[in-house]
Amino acid sequence: GAVVSQHPSRVICKSGTSVKIECRSLDFQATTMFWYRQFPKQSLMLMATSNEGSKATYEQGVEKDKFLINHASLTLSTLTVTSAHPEDSSFYICSARDEGTDTQYFGPGTRLTVL
Amino acid sequence: QKEVEQNSGPLSVPEGAIASLNCTYSDRGSQSFFWYRQYSGKSPELIMSIYSNGDKEDGRFTAQLNKASQYVSLLIRDSQPSDSATYLCAVRGSSASKIIFGSGTRLSIRP
Numbered sequence: 001g002a003v004v005s006q007h008p009s010r011v012i013c014k015s016g017t018s019v020k021i022e023c024r025s026l027d028f029q030a031t032t033m034f035w036y037r038q039f040p041k042q043s044l045m046l047m048a049t050s051n052e053g054s055k056a057t058y059e060q061g062v063e064k065d066k067f068l069i070n071h072a073s074l075t076l077s078t079l080t081v082t083s084a085h086p087e088d089s090s091f092y093i094c095s096a097r098d099e100g101t102d103t104q105y106f107g108p109g110t111r112l113t114v115l
Numbered sequence: 116q117k118e119v120e121q122n123s124g125p126l127s128v129p130e131g132a133i134a135s136l137n138c139t140y141s142d143r144g145s146q147s148f149f150w151y152r153q154y155s156g157k158s159p160e161l162i163m164s165i166y167s168n169g170d171k172e173d174g175r176f177t178a179q180l181n182k183a184s185q186y187v188s189l190l191i192r193d194s195q196p197s198d199s200a201t202y203l204c205a206v207r208g209s210s211a212s213k214i215i216f217g218s219g220t221r222l223s224i225r226p
Binding site for chain 2: 032034043044046049091093102103104105106107108109
């Protein structure tokens with residue numbers, strides 16, 4: 001299957017700092033990428049849909065000023081968690097849609113811990 | 116009614132038996148259906164996709180789709196302990212670019 005990478009895989013930061021997570025589609029171009037968050041033993045929660053060259057679409061209840069999304073190219077989307085707090089600690093997973101195969105592939109995820 | 120519904124489980128199946136995972140969806144116009152497997156602490160990985168009514172087989176996995184009943188299932192033959200995971204059903208609706216995920220069924224294969 002297609003490969004989606006995420007970096008970093010794990011990050012620990014102090015409260016109040018910002019953290020940037022990168023998501024790359026390695027062997028296909030992705031007009032649309034998605035950002036999810038998952039707390040322990042809970043379901044995936046879609047945070048936002050990232051569209052190349054335009055503004056992201058955020059799900060209800062997700063603060064767009066706190067979770068900044070940039071999709072500057074067809075292979076890269078970034079999520080920046082601004083002024084992170086301990087309650088933002090979670091597993092963040094990106095996903096990219098391969099329109100050629102109409103399939104969505106997931107990155108390996110980034111585990112964020114805010115102290 | 117949720118857009119994609121799955122029984123949360125856990126579903127316990129003896130090793131070597133057939134595990135049957137079920138999913139229903141609400142959007143009658145949905146065209147694309149997917150099954151993902153998620154191990155604890157890992158991200159989901161795609162197992163199968165299915166687009167037309169009937170069965171689709173890939174190794175030990177068989178996906179079944181019945182659009183009239185708005186029902187999609189995943190059968191796992193000769194279940195192995197390594198199949199123990201949460202299985203997510205996902206559906207792309209008739210007018211959406213995003214996939215809607217069910218909450219997942221936790222499957223446990225007992226030796």
